[in-house]
Amino acid sequence: MPSLGADMEAGTFIQWNIAPGQAVKRGDVVCVVETEKGAVDVEIWASGTVARLVAEPRQRIPVGGVLALLAAEGEDWRAVAATPIAPAEAPRPAPAPAPVRSSPAARKRAEELGVDIAALAAKKGGAPITLADVEGAAQTAPRAAAPAVAGEGAARTGMRQAIAAAMARSKREIPHYYLGCEVEVERAATWLEQFNAGRPIGERVLFAALAFKAIALALREVPDLNGVFVDGAFRPSAAIHLGVVTSLREGGVIVPALHDADKLGVPDLMAALRDLLTRVRAGQLRSSDLADATTTVTNLGDLGVETVYGVIYPPQVALIGLGRVVARPIAREQQIVAARMLTVTLSGDHRVTDGMTGARFLSKVRERLARPEGL
């Protein structure tokens, strides 16, 4: 079970897209797992041959738990399939509860009805639990205080809890500092208008994509803001994967990663962003979208916000906020002129950097946006 974000402790296995004996290569979508963020297509992180499928539908599996056994190239998958799973490879929550024997259908129904299947198993003295047992128990036993709420409401509550847990952890563990600066983007905005004027509507670039590129390049120059803080130490990341805060219409946010944002040309970055946002909103996330952002950007300008005071998404160490692009009178060469301005903010982690580093970053963003043709 891969970790699909720092706030994930376990996932519910939904279905397999593969079968034993099938060859798979790194990046193939092999199964679907349900998390607080919705259903996620899990991509396999190694190539080989599928030996044995371990996870069963509706089974809740902790991060790091075994989903399947995979034979490496050259290995006999049948032999691998016969290997018992060592306890070390299959971590169970401690203390390990007595294994409950039940059919998958019974487990699923128990979850729907809010029946405690472990208690039921204890009553039956370890005999296998059937669908009928579960339904019988649901009828006779008074319902638990909170019967399982099916569908969207429950999903929304789960997501809200996941966000709350991540943000509470952030505020508890990360000594934040906040910086902001107004950046003149008149040249960048004009450049983008000319760039877009010659392109069909489907290939137009949004200002946010240009700003993301400027941020990614600035992070390259200030690497102490790009990486993760794990086990008491900062681990900088050479790759720049921008987590893009994406709000969902039904409430909540998902922060998928825009991979290697510094290496993409502006049109390619826009295409990657379009692909990502489209999949987030259609609920078609892949595990690689959620696993490895190295810093986060949040763009609230569309909603009229001028200044963002962001909360860092652990284990990252910085969050960059973009406000609204707004025309203002500014002084330029002793003249008052109108220019479009953007407020860029940085929330930094004092365990890793100080305001000086943050200030350097913001000035790099400003420099990059002043030369849009170089983005």
Add this chain to the structure above:
Amino acid sequence: MTAPDRAAIRQAVIDAVLTIAPEADFATVVPTKSLREQLDLDSFDYLNVLIALARQLHVEVPEADYGKVETLDGLVGYIAQRVATA
């Protein structure tokens, strides 16, 4: 092929918005006020609406004309005019 009339264009706009904001209630949308503000459409959503309309009605709204298509009436009127003069 005859050019679509205003009612057909309006319906096309509504359909395009509903694919992005399925919960949008056009009974309460004020046609002379910003569509984006009323329906919480961000710039990415709105670009997608315009792309869907371009595909269906073959009218691309240039960025320079975004100011004319902020409201439902504005967008429908703009497309109707472009279709008529095409």
